[in-house]
Amino acid sequence: MAVTGDETDEETELAPSHMAAATGDMPTYQIRAPTTALPQGVVMAASPGSLHSPQQLAEEATRKRELRLMKNREAAKECRRRKKEYVKCLESRVAVLEVQNKKLIEELETLKDICSPKTD
DNA sequence: GAGTCGAGTCGTCAGGATCG
DNA sequence: CGATCCTGACGACTCGACTC
Numbered sequence: 751m752a753v754t755g756d757e758t759d760e761e762t763e764l765a766p767s768h769m770a771a772a773t774g775d776m777p778t779y780q781i782r783a784p785t786t787a788l789p790q791g792v793v794m795a796a797s798p799g800s801l802h803s804p805q806q807l808a809e810e811a812t813r814k815r816e817l818r819l820m821k822n823r824e825a826a827k828e829c830r831r832r833k834k835e836y837v838k839c840l841e842s843r844v845a846v847l848e849v850q851n852k853k854l855i856e857e858l859e860t861l862k863d864i865c866s867p868k869t870d
Numbered sequence: 871g872a873g874t875c876g877a878g879t880c881g882t883c884a885g886g887a888t889c890g
Numbered sequence: 891c892g893a894t895c896c897t898g899a900c901g902a903c904t905c906g907a908c909t910c
Binding site: 818821822825826828829830833 | 894895896897898
Binding site: 819822823826827830 | 879880881882883
């Protein structure tokens, strides 16, 4: 499958935050970062003071919409990246806990053997 | 090879959360 | 309170596996 190579292995603390609100489930893996950086190639629109004709207003509206779509596109990508990372994090935690659980069960069996009265 | 299916990805919209 | 951010949901698209 031709997939975008956006895998990262950075160790980020994924802090569940607000929003157990609506449907409750799905904890969020949201990291509020100061992302004021615009996607490459984005040029800020002309200052609002310089608008005149309806055509210019329409162009401004179009520019705003395109900028919003572009930002949202990037936001969606980032959101999906974080979600993948969160899931990966959960999966590795599951793996660790499974090993831990297995060890505890083994330990329990050993202790049972030691403590159980011999019936010979 | 053509058709179908399931899984994955992407862009967009809607609406709640947050910020200034 | 308007602007912006974040994310679930949806539809469109692609790709590989499978069947005929």
